Amino acid sequence: MKINNSLDVALWENIPCHCKKDDIEKSYPISECVHCKSQECWDSVPQKDFTIKEYDYDDEGNVTGNHDKVINEITLVRGKFEDVIGWNF
Numbered sequence: 234m235k236i237n238n239s240l241d242v243a244l245w246e247n248i249p250c251h252c253k254k255d256d257i258e259k260s261y262p263i264s265e266c267v268h269c270k271s272q273e274c275w276d277s278v279p280q281k282d283f284t285i286k287e288y289d290y291d292d293e294g295n296v297t298g299n300h301d302k303v304i305n306e307i308t309l310v311r312g313k314f315e316d317v318i319g320w321n322f
């Protein structure tokens with residue numbers, strides 16, 4: 234998997250975690266925490282190639298079937314803390 238728009242160290246990684254680990258009400262996700270939220274988003278980025286179904290069309294635009302397509306490159310979309318707010322391929 235090739236990941237475009239990857240960073241060595243994103244801004245959010247330098248923002249300290251404000252969670253109180255022994256107090257669930259003062260921990261993410263109940264309590265806001267930029268660091269943990271950004272970490273969660275980063276963890277959800279696929280690190281390995283994956284396969285999607287793509288439809289096949291005839292000349293008139295009718296679906297005639299489908300085939301597998303391997304996605305081996307994605308581009309990250311980043312927010313104000315350079316956190317990953319999405320990705321596309």
Ligand SMILES: [Zn+2]
Nearest residue numbers: 250252266269
């Ligand atoms: Zn936290």
